Amino acid sequence: MSKEVQPGRIDGQTVAITGATSGIGSFTAAQLADLGARVLVLGRSESRGRSTVSALPNPDRHEFVRLDLADRTSIAQVGDRLGELPRLDALVLNAGVVAGAFGPGPARRISAFGVEEIVGINHLAHAELLRRALPTVRRVVSLGSMLTRKIPFDRENWLSERHYRARVAYAMSKHTVEIFGFELHRRLAETQSIVVHPGGAIDALTPGRPGARVARALFRGIVQGKDQAARPVVAAVASPELRSGEYLGPHRTAHAEVQQPVTTSLDPELGAWLWTETERLLGARIPTEPRHPIG
Template sequence: MPKELQPERIDGHTVAITGATSGIGFYAAAQLADLGARVLVLGRSESRGRTAVSALPDPARHEFVQLDLADRTSIAKVGDRLGELPRLDALVLNAGIVAGASGPGQAHRIGAFGVEEIVGTNHLAHAELLRRALPAVRRVVSLGSMLTRKIPFDRENWLSEKHYRARVAYAMSKHATEIFGFELHRRLAEVQSIVVHPGGAIDALRPGATVRRALAKPFRGIVRGKDQAARPVVAAVASPELRGGEYLGPHRTAAAEVQQPVPTSRDPELGEWLWTETERLLGSRIPAEPRHPIG
């Protein structure tokens, strides 16, 4: 497989993206729509969702689906609906709570899954959505983070039960996302599970943003606009040579490149442990085999 990847057209494919009303999720939706995909825009706000759909190429081809990852009833309803589709070519698990969104003093909160809300939303909510959607899913794209390289996975405090810092909780959620994504590949060989990290992204660097070039210049090569950060996600969905188990990150000229995650992300013992913990916290088993033919 080439190290550098460029997506191809995926006319007729259906792709669902969580958190697709803004940021990386929206830009991924737009780029995939450009490649011919039908995009299901999953998001919490109906007004923002319909605005996002209207901004996509050929908006009549796409659909907004209201999804609140903080609401287990909403997750169940949307997950079951996705699972009933004849075929879902890709499910992109993009949405999530970002550390510090409520300011430096962000408080520890318990979310819908009875654990700290950042890990609950970013990992457990997506795992439950996927569990219900599995009958239709062909490819899963999970968004990790380069923060996993800076903050190690803490198996004893991944749910912030001993002590809490929002940035660490966010890192734990992204470690969990990566570990679970690779374990998914090991357990469900017929479902292509690909993990992506988009690099650093800020809105100030996207085309057309009103920011002085002098302010943006020091960050070039370190962080990129969210339109650029969406490119590895698009490559993960629309690169036919991928077979699952890959870890993609940004590339300066190509859409993405195959990279290596931190060792804990690929650790099979840790993956088995997290899978079991995830099932325990969800209160449900995740099917050991996909329930669809491959074709």
């Protein structure tokens, strides 16, 4: 029997969410604010950021912080700012480049980290942000994908250097997010690391979108709206009984359930290799000795 997971109240806790101005991130922000959190809305657009904050419960409690994951200077500034907070209860690594109609085209593009763009933004940019925030962050929530079950991890082509397809590059980025999330669990004894996959989600199924009722009737049980996809992410942040190293996915009646990732995500040898590769590409060590007090 699966272990169902429900969130609890997190009054007074501070949560930072990347990509919180749209999609799953914005619904995660709203649901966590409903649970009492102070939300730091991280995103590129100033206007969308301000609008997101103003729509949250008790908007004066929350803050927009401009973050561009394609810009190393922006990542460094925001990461250092998070690392200087007296306490950051959770950092949700949600933002990312998505392969599809509105995502990368057929040509391979290079990120600010000198590697393929999708992996560069979805994994390396978040790893650098986290590296700088680790002095204060208590729980890391990384967003994987159920696409990892359909496209296997290719260690020889994880950066799309041999051949490139946007969908495969996206799958590689989500494999690396999951592998790295479990390696964080192994290395950061005093910082929890939870990995989540939000399931299949499309914007058309989200309440308030044109045709949402029709779309729900057509796709019920297959995919879900972005509002429902946020639920396992919220549970990963706000569930008091969760242990570091667990993997959450959607559940029909609960917010989430503990599930089993693909075997490569849990492979400690692969995790150690990716950790070394990540540090090499970042050009910096990731601290493995948390410096915050535990209380």
